[in-house]
Amino acid sequence: MPGSLDADFARELDARDPLARFRDEFIVDPDTLYLDGNSLGRLPRRSIERIRQAVEHEWGRQLIRAWGDGWFDAPRRIGAKIAALVGAGDDEVIVADSTSVNLFKLIVAALRARPGRSKIVTDDLNFPSDIYVLRGALELAGDYGLEIVRSPDGIGIPGEALADAIDDRTALVTLSHTAFKSGYVHDLAGITALAHRAGALVLWDLSHSVGAMPIALGEADVDLAVGCTYKYANGGPGAPAFLYVRRDLQGALTNPIPGWFGQRAAFDFGLDYEPRHGIARFLTGTPPVLSLAAIEPGIDLLLEAGIAPLREKSVRQTEYLIALWEALLQPLGFTLNSPRDTGRRGSHVSLGHPDGWRIDQALIAEMRVLPDFRHPDNIRFGVAPLYTSFADIREAVVRLARVVTERRFEKYPRERSEVT
Amino acid sequence: MPGSLDADFARELDARDPLARFRDEFIVDPDTLYLDGNSLGRLPRRSIERIRQAVEHEWGRQLIRAWGDGWFDAPRRIGAKIAALVGAGDDEVIVADSTSVNLFKLIVAALRARPGRSKIVTDDLNFPSDIYVLRGALELAGDYGLEIVRSPDGIGIPGEALADAIDDRTALVTLSHTAFKSGYVHDLAGITALAHRAGALVLWDLSHSVGAMPIALGEADVDLAVGCTYKYANGGPGAPAFLYVRRDLQGALTNPIPGWFGQRAAFDFGLDYEPRHGIARFLTGTPPVLSLAAIEPGIDLLLEAGIAPLREKSVRQTEYLIALWEALLQPLGFTLNSPRDTGRRGSHVSLGHPDGWRIDQALIAEMRVLPDFRHPDNIRFGVAPLYTSFADIREAVVRLARVVTERRFEKYPRERSEVT
Numbered sequence: 001m002p003g004s005l006d007a008d009f010a011r012e013l014d015a016r017d018p019l020a021r022f023r024d025e026f027i028v029d030p031d032t033l034y035l036d037g038n039s040l041g042r043l044p045r046r047s048i049e050r051i052r053q054a055v056e057h058e059w060g061r062q063l064i065r066a067w068g069d070g071w072f073d074a075p076r077r078i079g080a081k082i083a084a085l086v087g088a089g090d091d092e093v094i095v096a097d098s099t100s101v102n103l104f105k106l107i108v109a110a111l112r113a114r115p116g117r118s119k120i121v122t123d124d125l126n127f128p129s130d131i132y133v134l135r136g137a138l139e140l141a142g143d144y145g146l147e148i149v150r151s152p153d154g155i156g157i158p159g160e161a162l163a164d165a166i167d168d169r170t171a172l173v174t175l176s177h178t179a180f181k182s183g184y185v186h187d188l189a190g191i192t193a194l195a196h197r198a199g200a201l202v203l204w205d206l207s208h209s210v211g212a213m214p215i216a217l218g219e220a221d222v223d224l225a226v227g228c229t230y231k232y233a234n235g236g237p238g239a240p241a242f243l244y245v246r247r248d249l250q251g252a253l254t255n256p257i258p259g260w261f262g263q264r265a266a267f268d269f270g271l272d273y274e275p276r277h278g279i280a281r282f283l284t285g286t287p288p289v290l291s292l293a294a295i296e297p298g299i300d301l302l303l304e305a306g307i308a309p310l311r312e313k314s315v316r317q318t319e320y321l322i323a324l325w326e327a328l329l330q331p332l333g334f335t336l337n338s339p340r341d342t343g344r345r346g347s348h349v350s351l352g353h354p355d356g357w358r359i360d361q362a363l364i365a366e367m368r369v370l371p372d373f374r375h376p377d378n379i380r381f382g383v384a385p386l387y388t389s390f391a392d393i394r395e396a397v398v399r400l401a402r403v404v405t406e407r408r409f410e411k412y413p414r415e416r417s418e419v420t
Numbered sequence: 421m422p423g424s425l426d427a428d429f430a431r432e433l434d435a436r437d438p439l440a441r442f443r444d445e446f447i448v449d450p451d452t453l454y455l456d457g458n459s460l461g462r463l464p465r466r467s468i469e470r471i472r473q474a475v476e477h478e479w480g481r482q483l484i485r486a487w488g489d490g491w492f493d494a495p496r497r498i499g500a501k502i503a504a505l506v507g508a509g510d511d512e513v514i515v516a517d518s519t520s521v522n523l524f525k526l527i528v529a530a531l532r533a534r535p536g537r538s539k540i541v542t543d544d545l546n547f548p549s550d551i552y553v554l555r556g557a558l559e560l561a562g563d564y565g566l567e568i569v570r571s572p573d574g575i576g577i578p579g580e581a582l583a584d585a586i587d588d589r590t591a592l593v594t595l596s597h598t599a600f601k602s603g604y605v606h607d608l609a610g611i612t613a614l615a616h617r618a619g620a621l622v623l624w625d626l627s628h629s630v631g632a633m634p635i636a637l638g639e640a641d642v643d644l645a646v647g648c649t650y651k652y653a654n655g656g657p658g659a660p661a662f663l664y665v666r667r668d669l670q671g672a673l674t675n676p677i678p679g680w681f682g683q684r685a686a687f688d689f690g691l692d693y694e695p696r697h698g699i700a701r702f703l704t705g706t707p708p709v710l711s712l713a714a715i716e717p718g719i720d721l722l723l724e725a726g727i728a729p730l731r732e733k734s735v736r737q738t739e740y741l742i743a744l745w746e747a748l749l750q751p752l753g754f755t756l757n758s759p760r761d762t763g764r765r766g767s768h769v770s771l772g773h774p775d776g777w778r779i780d781q782a783l784i785a786e787m788r789v790l791p792d793f794r795h796p797d798n799i800r801f802g803v804a805p806l807y808t809s810f811a812d813i814r815e816a817v818v819r820l821a822r823v824v825t826e827r828r829f830e831k832y833p834r835e836r837s838e839v840t
Contacts, residue, residue: 027480036484043480051710055471059657060447060463064456064790071657098705100679101521108560124691129680129705132693136678140528140560148691181689230706237479237491237709258556259520260549267836269601269795271544271568273552285518285549286650288711289657290471370484375689416687 005327005394013320013390019305019313023387026234033369033396037384038208038348041234046297054293071289075240075261076280078292081299082233082242085307086206086225087216092244094279095229095292099207099241100133101257102226103174105282106243107137108256110172110201110224111144113249117171117200119145123157125179130205134174144171156184156339163194170200177215178208178346181374183338185213185346189220196221207231211302212314212347212385217244224249232347232384234298239291243282250278259284305386313385314347317393321349321381324397332404337378347385350378351400357416358409359400366408367399375416425747425814433740433810439725439733443807446654453789453816457804458628458768461654466717474713491709495660495681496700498712501719502653502662505727506626506645507636512664514699515649515712519627519661520553521677522646523594525702526663527557528676530592530621530644531564533669537591537620539565543577545599550625554594564591575602576759583614590620597635598628598766601794603758605633605766609640616641627651631722632767632805634731643669652767652804654718659711663702670698679704725806733805734767737813741769741801744817752824757798767805770798771820777836778829779820786828787819795836 003009014020026042028034034042058066070077080090096102111120122134131148138144149161166173173195178185188204195202203224209215211232217225225244229235245253255275260266261283264274275281302310318338325336329351337350353359356377363369363379372380381396382388403409423429434440446462448454454462478486490497500510516522531540542554551568558564569581586593593615598605608624615622623644629635631652637645645664649655665673675695680686681703684694695701722730738758745756749771757770773779776797783789783799792800801816802808823829 027476029481032483034483040479040484040487042483043475048475048480051471051475055463055468055656055714056447059460060468061449063452063454063462064460064792065784066657097517097521098679098707100705101517101677104677104704127680128689128691129683129686131691132678132680132683133704135693136676140676228706236475237486238706238712239710240708241705256556256560257521257524258552259518260547260552263549263552266549267795269548271548271551273555284524284553285520285661286648286658287518288660288708290659290714291708291711292658294475294710364485372484375687 005324007391007394010390010394017313019309019385022301022305023389025301026387028387031368033392035381035388035392035396036370036372037388038231038382039372040237041231041298041384042387044234044297044301047236047294050297051290051294054290074292075283075287078296078299079242079279081296081303082210082229085210085299085302086244087218088244089218089247091278092247093242094282095240095242095295096283096287097241099205099226099228100129102241102243103130103133103205104137105255105257106203106224106226106245107134107172107174108141109253110203111141113253114171114201118143118169119147119171121147121149121162121165121170121173123149123151123162123175125151125157125182125184126176127180127205127207130174130176155182155337156344159187159190162191166194166198166200168198170195170198172201172203174203176205176208178213180208181378182350183346183348185344188215188222192220192222208346212310214307214311222246229295233295233302234386235295236291239295240287245279245282250281255282255284257284261285261287301386310385314383315342317383317385317388317390318345318347318349320390321383321393321397324394325351328397328401332401348380348382350374350380352377353379355409358412358414359403361412362403362409363400367403369396369399371396425744427811427814430810430814437733439729439805442721442725443809445721446807448807451788453812455801455808455812455816456790456792457808458651458802459792460657461651461718461804462807464654464717464721467656467714470717471710471714474710494709494712495703495707498716498719499662499699501716501723502630505630505719505722506664507638508664509638509667511698512667513662514702515660515662515715516703516707517661519625519646519648520549522661522663523550523553523625524557525675525677526623526644526646526665527554527592527594528561529673530623531561533673534591534621538563538589539567539591541567541569541582541585541590541593543569543571543582543595545571545577545602545604546596547600547625547627550594550596575757576604576764577606579607579610582611586614586618586620588618590615590618592621592623594623596625596628598633600628601798602770603766603768605764608635608642612640612642628766632730632734634727637664642666649715653715653722654806655715656711659715660707665699665702670701675702675704677704681705681707721806730805734803735762737803737805737808737810738765738767738769740810741803741813741817744814745771748817748821752821768800768802770794770800772797773799775829778832778834779823781832782823782829783820787823789816789819791816
């Protein structure tokens with residue numbers, strides 16, 4: 001094995017990593033190599049205490065008084081912190097609902113703001129659930145065509161393909177900034193400008209970017225965005241999502257699911273809906289406070305580390321992973337199903353193999369390596385630069401190679417059993 | 421003070437209470453008289469351990485493996501337990517989103533199932549947020565009139581008024597089973613039958629009933645229902661809500677916010693939405709797992725106690741509260757703003773007073789009694805029969821009387837400051 005592939009080299013990279021100390025901020029089980037922080041981020045140690053306080057002190061002792069003492073304002077307060085991660089103003093982001101529900105709200109709001117236009121543009125790298133929600137919204141919002149730009153290779157989308165699709169009939173362009181499967185990263189500013197030149201609004205799903213990728217919503221003049229907080233933001237399983245509406249659009253857009261948390265003077269209990277000022281009008285019902293409280297420590301850690309250093313480390317780590325793939329995995333039949341171009345690649349790398357699903361099962365069960373699997377054949381390695389080490393990456397690749405060279409995957413089923 | 425009003429009598433009632441032991445299942449701060457369990461239920465001791473396990477073991481150690489080991493199935497599993505509280509089949513209830521979002525989904529689904537009809541019937545005792553959601557849904561779903569039946573006294577709705585409103589143009593009747601302000605309880609079976617005779621669907625909001633009132637959704641042939649889990653069910657602040665769809669309707673209705681948790685074979689990541697079988701199709705996005713896990717111990721306690729004994733105790737407690745009102749508070753200018761008729765009264769009692777808001781503030785700040793306040797003048801006492809004692813009720817009334825006789829309320833502001 002050449003020097004740059006051996007374990008000492010990985011240890012050296014870790015020793016020189018300026019973010020290395022953040023690993024100690026998380027619960028890390030030394031027996032497991034966790035490379036799925038882009039699906040569910042690890043538990044920050046500080047979150048244990050924060051949740052304990054929310055449960056035992058706030059719910060247990062303060063009871064309803066806690067609404068006035070932090071809970072009521074939490075969606076806006078934590079939203080302001082997320083805003084700092086995505087280049088938005090602190091009054092442009094709020095925590096609410098799930099990513100899917102937020103998408104629904106903003107899609108409908110956007111279509112109402114672009115009457116007389118007849119189509120929506122997305123692509124087939126978008127998260128399928130986003131497309132389900134989009135179709136659901138279109139069924140209600142009127143007579144729109146949905147144009148799904150196809151990726152020629154399942155990895156990326158040529159810029160011209162989107163440019164061709166976006167025209168003066170387009171009401172809305174909605175895309176995942178970083179694609180869930182390949183990790184392809186769209187040109188957020190360029191596509192936003194393209195949409196604006198055509199008179200369309202743009203809505204970005206930032207779920208696979210936030211906390212790992214630099215995002216400049218304000219600078220790019222982005223209209224709308226949504227994202228989740230349980231991946232690189234380490235907010236906990238299914239943690240509430242966020243939504244962003246550019247300041248000057250907030251008063252012009254309406255929330256299609258108006259509820260009491262978005263109501264001005266909600267405690268007057270009037271029967272007529274009158275929206276709150278600004279971003280708060282996009283709230284609907286009562287937020288799940290315990291899951292909401294759990295978000296904050298993870299966001300704080302990202303802000304302490306800084307997005308630029310996180311991105312720098314993430315790039316070095318995915319480059320390292322690709323170098324290891326080239327040396328050790330490509331010869332075993334693995335393909336690189338993520339962009340080779342660093343500028344177009346997010347913080348995860350998908351490796352394809354005809355026996356991908358069986359290999360994935362063996363890797364988890366026999367090697368204690370936890371990647372994710374994405375249909376049909378992608379073993380997806382997430383690099384969470386706050387806590388993933390270079391040693392983790394090297395060891396995971398070495399064990400993945402062993403699963404194949406030792407034929408350990410052969411006893412596992414070829415097909416995933418279906419969830420009913 | 422006559423014997424039936426003194427402290428010994430209350431203690432005797434508590435000593436004979438067959439549900440008294442359940443109080444020890446909750447964190448109870450002896451310094452505070454908590455009579456707002458109908459807004460936010462107390463913290464069950466078991467929930468502390470359950471949440472700790474969800475955080476430290478499941479999120480911290482199992483990480484994504486926990487999805488297959490309980491998380492993914494939790495909405496259905498906990499839904500089945502809630503079903504037992506509301507007289508539904510265990511495949512007819514699922515935990516999802518907030519009450520408002522669930523209402524939106526089921527309103528739109530119901531309207532699609534009743535094409536050609538032109539109006540929706542509700543009443544002005546309904547929770548205002550439900551009416552905001554209803555209006556939001558109607559803006560999207562087409563050309564419907566909204567008929568809001570008015571209460572003549574702010575307390576109840578005469579049966580004839582609803583019977584007059586529900587006709588063959590009615591697509592949907594949607595009401596709160598127990599009214600949030602007065603505690604009035606609708607005749608669930610009677611109104612459901614009335615709606616069905618007119619060919620309309622019915623959707624009940626059970627938020628102020630579940631865990632305190634007997635509800636027989638199946639027996640009454642109810643079509644649709646929603647409800648929250650953070651009041652009498654003690655699920656924690658903003659805990660995820662639930663929705664019910666009668667078994668034979670599940671396949672016929674469509675979820676207007678289709679998302680990956682409602683998708684068949686979601687991990688195939690196909691771009692076409694194909695709903696899961698049964699109630700699961702009404703799921704949308706990823707549920708907030710920590711808040712979801714927190715629900716279960718509270719539900720278990722209700723199932724252990726049994727709804728019939730809980731209702732029996734609740735009736736005795738609200739009767740006792742009304743007797744105390746009559747003796748001690750009516751002479752001080754308090755009105756009973758809840759139904760006197762036990763059969764039409766839920767588990768909370770609203771007492772009106774021209775200085776209600778100032779009295780409420782004094783009661784909390786100086787007397788450590790926590791009721792709730794509902795505009796314009798209602799001090800609302802919630803009886804949560806799992807943990808409210810007769811002594812709590814008596815002592816709260818005595819302290820309320822003192823706030824007035826000692827003129828302690830006079831230094832507090834007359835107007836509630838507005839939330840922006």
